[in-house]
Amino acid sequence: MNSTPEPTPDTDSAAGPRTLRRGLQVLNTLREHGPAGLSVTALARATGLQRPTIYRLLAALVDSGLVGSIAHSKRFVANLEAPAAAPATQDPRIDLALPAMGRLAQATGDAVFLVVRDGNESLSLWREIGPYPVQILATYAGKRQPLGVGSGSMALLASLPDAEVERIIECNSSELELYGGMTAREMRRLVENTRMRGYSVVGNHAVRGALGVGCALLDRNGKPVLAISVTAITERMPAQRQREIAGLIRAELAGLALKP
Numbered sequence: 001m002n003s004t005p006e007p008t009p010d011t012d013s014a015a016g017p018r019t020l021r022r023g024l025q026v027l028n029t030l031r032e033h034g035p036a037g038l039s040v041t042a043l044a045r046a047t048g049l050q051r052p053t054i055y056r057l058l059a060a061l062v063d064s065g066l067v068g069s070i071a072h073s074k075r076f077v078a079n080l081e082a083p084a085a086a087p088a089t090q091d092p093r094i095d096l097a098l099p100a101m102g103r104l105a106q107a108t109g110d111a112v113f114l115v116v117r118d119g120n121e122s123l124s125l126w127r128e129i130g131p132y133p134v135q136i137l138a139t140y141a142g143k144r145q146p147l148g149v150g151s152g153s154m155a156l157l158a159s160l161p162d163a164e165v166e167r168i169i170e171c172n173s174s175e176l177e178l179y180g181g182m183t184a185r186e187m188r189r190l191v192e193n194t195r196m197r198g199y200s201v202v203g204n205h206a207v208r209g210a211l212g213v214g215c216a217l218l219d220r221n222g223k224p225v226l227a228i229s230v231t232a233i234t235e236r237m238p239a240q241r242q243r244e245i246a247g248l249i250r251a252e253l254a255g256l257a258l259k260p
Contacts (some may be wrong), residue, residue: 022049023057027066030078037075051178059140069142072118076142091116093226094126100252101228105130108245110232111137115152115214117224120168121145122153125226136210136231146172148187149179151202151212152229157187158194159216159224165191199246203234211237215249217256228253 029046030038040058044051058076061067067076093116101112109132114125124139138150147168148157157165169184176182194200203211214229230245237245 019057022047022053023060025049026054026057027061027078030067030076033077035077037070037073037077039074039076043076055143059137059143062140062142074144091125096256097226097228098126098128100256101126101128104128104228104230104248104252107248108132108230108232110230110236111135113139113150113152113212113229113231115139115150115156115227115229117147117156118144120147120171122147122150122156132232132236134233136212136233138210138212138231145179146175148172148190149176149182149202150229151200151214151231152216152227153214154190154194154200154202155214155216155227155229156224158191158200159218159222197246199242199249200229201242203237209234211242213237213242213245213249215246215253217253 025047026043026049029043038046040051040054043049043054043058047054049057058067062069062076066079068079069076094114097114101114104112105128109130111130112128114127115122116125117123121144124141124143126141127137127139129135129137139145145153148154157168160168165188169187173184176184176187190200190202198215200214201211202214210231211234212229212231214227216224216227219225228249230249
């Protein structure tokens with residue numbers, strides 16, 4: 001029977017309060033900067049925390065409604081009044097994909113993510129959490145990453161023409177190492193593999209111990225509209241299950257393609 005490991009006494013007595021203090025530090029820093037907000041890079045400079053730590057703390061703060069993302073930007077802002085829906089939840093692609101994501105979460109038991117392209121980056125719009133007791137919450141609404149980082153993002157990148165793929169990889173090359181040591185060469189290999197399979201498989205880059213499967217929905221002109229991915233702990237993702245999950249995602253995307 002799978003279960004979440006019990007925390008050690010050191011984790012309870014030290015890591016928990018330390019994480020809380022850091023979260024409050026991030027929240028207070030955002031409050032000090034008001035509606036202009038701050039990017040992850042600016043938050044790291046202001047707090048002295050590492051960017052991966054900032055991302056983890058922001059995920060919890062966004063989920064709690066204490067922090068929101070500013071639409072069409074890389075900045076986050078503290079919600080000073082009653083929590084309201086983040087701007088990303090207003091995107092019509094969420095309404096389009098949400099029923100399919102719910103079905104996928106229940107069918108697989110794992111976390112399901114909705115990702116779209118925004119220039120050279122991917123933008124996470126929504127996530128649905130499945131019933132399996134161990135979840136990999138690799139991203140959250142409003143989080144941006146270089147296009148190709150993460151399974152949904154890779155599905156989007158691989159659907160683009162070769163010249164566009166190369167331009168994006170070159171543009172993002174200086175940031176890739178921040179994501180599990182990803183390189184431009186590895187990114188190109190993942191693009192090739194995704195095209196051969198017809199779906200992406202990305203593991204141990206943005207989040208250690210995680211593996212995701214993603215597929216993109218294309219419009220009539222072959223341009224990516226959105227991508228849906230399912231992410232789980234690596235042990236739950238043998239090759240056969242990867243294929244099965246890809247089939248489930250494709251079936252749901254086919255249903256979305258039929259909607260006006």
